[in-house]
Amino acid sequence: MLQLLGKSPSINVRKxxxxxxxxxxxxxxxxxxTGFQSTDTADFRALNPNAMVPVIRDGDFVLWESNAICRYLAAQHGRTDLLPTAPQPRALVEQWMDWQATELNNAWRYTFMALVRHSPAHTDPAAIAASTQSWNLHMQILEGQLQKTGAYVTGADFTLADIVLGLATHRWCMAPIERPELPAVHAYYDRLSLRPGFRLHGRNGTP
Structure with missing residues (x-):
C-alpha cells in the first residue's frame, strides 16, 4: 500500500x-x-535530502516534491482525466502546476510567514507590502485565466492543476490581507468547495 510521510497541516501534504x-x-x-516526527534525521534525509515533506513510498520506489508526487500518482493509476497523455493538454496542466510552485509561491511566502506564521525573521513592513502586492497581482493572473475557461484552470474539466491552485486559492482567501475583488477566483473557490476532498483537505475540514 502507498505510504505517505508528512504532517496533515502542510499545504504540500494536503495536495x-x-x-x-x-x-x-x-x-x-x-x-x-514540525510538531511531529522530526525530518532532520539521517533516516529521513536518506528518503529526502531536503528534509521536507511530503515523501511517498510506493513499494521500493521513493519520491519527494509534492507536484511530482501528484503527477506520478495520476500517471501510475491511469487517471488521464487528471493528467492528460496528449502532449498539449498535459503541458497546460503542468504549466499551471509549475507556475504555482514557482511564481505564485514566491509571491506569497514573505507575507504568509509574517502575518500567519508570525515569523520573527519576517517583520519588514516594506517586504510584507511588496509580497502582498505581488500575491494579489499573481491571483489576478489566475482570475484572467478563470475568466477565459469559465470553470477550471485549464478548461471545463478538473485536473491536477486545480488541486495545487485550489489549495493556493484557499490560502489567499484565508490570509489576513486586503484583497482585490476577483469574482472568477471566488466562483472557482465555491466550485471546488462542492468536492468532498477539497472540503476535507483543501479547506481544513471546514464546510
Whole structure:
C-alpha cells in the first residue's frame, strides 16, 4: 500500500491527501514535520535530502516534491482525466502546476510567514507590502485565466492543476490581507468547495 510521510497541516501534504481522496486511493500516513516526527534525521534525509515533506513510498520506489508526487500518482493509476497523455493538454496542466510552485509561491511566502506564521525573521513592513502586492497581482493572473475557461484552470474539466491552485486559492482567501475583488477566483473557490476532498483537505475540514 502507498505510504505517505508528512504532517496533515502542510499545504504540500494536503495536495497528496486531496488527490488520494479524488482517486479513492488507499494509503497509510505517518505524520512527519514540525510538531511531529522530526525530518532532520539521517533516516529521513536518506528518503529526502531536503528534509521536507511530503515523501511517498510506493513499494521500493521513493519520491519527494509534492507536484511530482501528484503527477506520478495520476500517471501510475491511469487517471488521464487528471493528467492528460496528449502532449498539449498535459503541458497546460503542468504549466499551471509549475507556475504555482514557482511564481505564485514566491509571491506569497514573505507575507504568509509574517502575518500567519508570525515569523520573527519576517517583520519588514516594506517586504510584507511588496509580497502582498505581488500575491494579489499573481491571483489576478489566475482570475484572467478563470475568466477565459469559465470553470477550471485549464478548461471545463478538473485536473491536477486545480488541486495545487485550489489549495493556493484557499490560502489567499484565508490570509489576513486586503484583497482585490476577483469574482472568477471566488466562483472557482465555491466550485471546488462542492468536492468532498477539497472540503476535507483543501479547506481544513471546514464546510
Amino acid at each position: 497528496v491527501l486531496w488527490l488520494c481522496a479524488e482517486m479513492e486511493l488507499p494509503y497509510t500516513q505517518q505524520e512527519w514535520g
